[in-house]
Amino acid sequence: MLGRNRIQIKTPEQIRVMRRAGLVVAEGLAAMGAAAVPGATTADLDQVGREVLARNKATSNFLDYGADWGIPPYPGVACISVNEVIVHGIPDSRELHEGDIVSVDYGAIIDGWHGDGARTFMVGEVTDEAKELSEATRESMWAGISTIAAGARIGDVSAAVQMSLESHERDYGIVREYTGHGIGTEMHMDPDVPNWGRAHRGPRIATGMCLCVEPMATLGSEDTATLDDEWTVRTVDGSWASHWENTVAVTGSGLWVLTEPDGGKAELEARGVPFGPLD
Template sequence: MRLRNRIQIKTDDQIRTMRRAGLVVAEGLAEMVAAAVPGATTGELDQIGRDVIARHGATSNFLGYGAEWGIAPYPGVACISVNEVIVHGIPGERVLKDGDIVSIDYGAILDGWHGDAARTALVGEVSDEVRELSEHTRESMWAGISQITPGARIGDISAAVELSLESHEHPYGNVRDYTGHGIGTEMHMEPDVPNWGRAHRGPRITTGMCLCVEPMATLGDEDNVTLDDDWTVQTLDGSWSSHWENTVAVTEKGLWILTEPDGGEAELRARGVPFGPLD
């Protein structure tokens, strides 16, 4: 491991360890998404995430987060954000209903290395508008990921996410207050990876970087407010939102999506992006 302009550059073996953490994250997200059905509570989903972490001997990078800044420590292992909640929804007694949209952000640590990803779950029968919101947010994530290559710049990712969200007839709100980020021995590291911006700007991407790309989009405006619990962020206009995220490693062979079960092979190959696992 070394630092380049304060950005952590990983060795192949360190990326392999991050892949192990990423697979824990992928497994937990898959189980929580499957359990996001009418009648389930957000607290029950969080317990599934806890069980997966314990099963693999991992630890949570969400639980207790924030204490060092003097705010209330985050009480869950997953941020579970329903409908108008954009991010950082606290799991508890809220009951999911048919037609809800639920964003689940989740992470894990193995041997000191972090994984972090988010998925949007559709509860029961949802409207076409809600289904398209989730799919178009997911598409924008992959549009950004597809721009990651040695020699490109962080702004190339940002511009691609923004362009993707703006390419649809519906005028989605692109939440600018929260960004993707570097990841490694900490969950949030340099560089920031905004979901909007100009191409060819920002830090240059190199082999050994690990980045989280995570667009958040709403059916209305991007304006938001943080509630009195210090965590829950919801839209000001009450519009519903979606959140997708993956941890991406830049290897000598291409990209390895550390939080996808197949390493991102199917999505990357479909977009003509080199797939670079270190298996």
């Protein structure tokens, strides 16, 4: 089950179970996105995520995370990060307002196998600058995903994310302290998948690997600060941030994006990348 570098290799049946978890993640993200309206609180969104988990008889991989680290265990089933908050925003009474952006990171466990994904949502009418930030981050995620293939290296993914974010006229901050990762019987596993790097470096990708590609970008500096709650990470300069993530499986015939309702078919085929579902 563990390949070189102790990276977990999944069987087709195990990937199919991860797809079930990924579909719960996709459903929850869509539901929380629909609930992200002016006047809703971040706790309201988290409650929506809890209801999706319960309806699908799934459990949360976020709730109580970190309990063994000597820090307060994470209290929500989703990380809900508004505007200048990059990641790990704790759901609470903070209200969303017209023009905000909110990044939701959410996961699910089915039969011991994990799914993990993130989206940035617009609250009402937002500025073009905010829309462009989210779209640039989303596109960089797909640029990274498109390089995943058996025989490629993790550095190829990292370099593609970085190149995509650096291809715009605007200079976006590429958050370096938080990365994508392997996933399977745990939410965070080897290998790390940074959002910057050099192609042709790092662990080799193999059939049966599952990876989370997870760029975070800002309108300003990449510098981050963690608040006193020991979870919430925000930009030092107050600039807004966006966060996108998908869980991707490498199958014998291509890629299967486990946290997309269509398995990533439309986005992959638009980029000429083999779509390899195990349905």
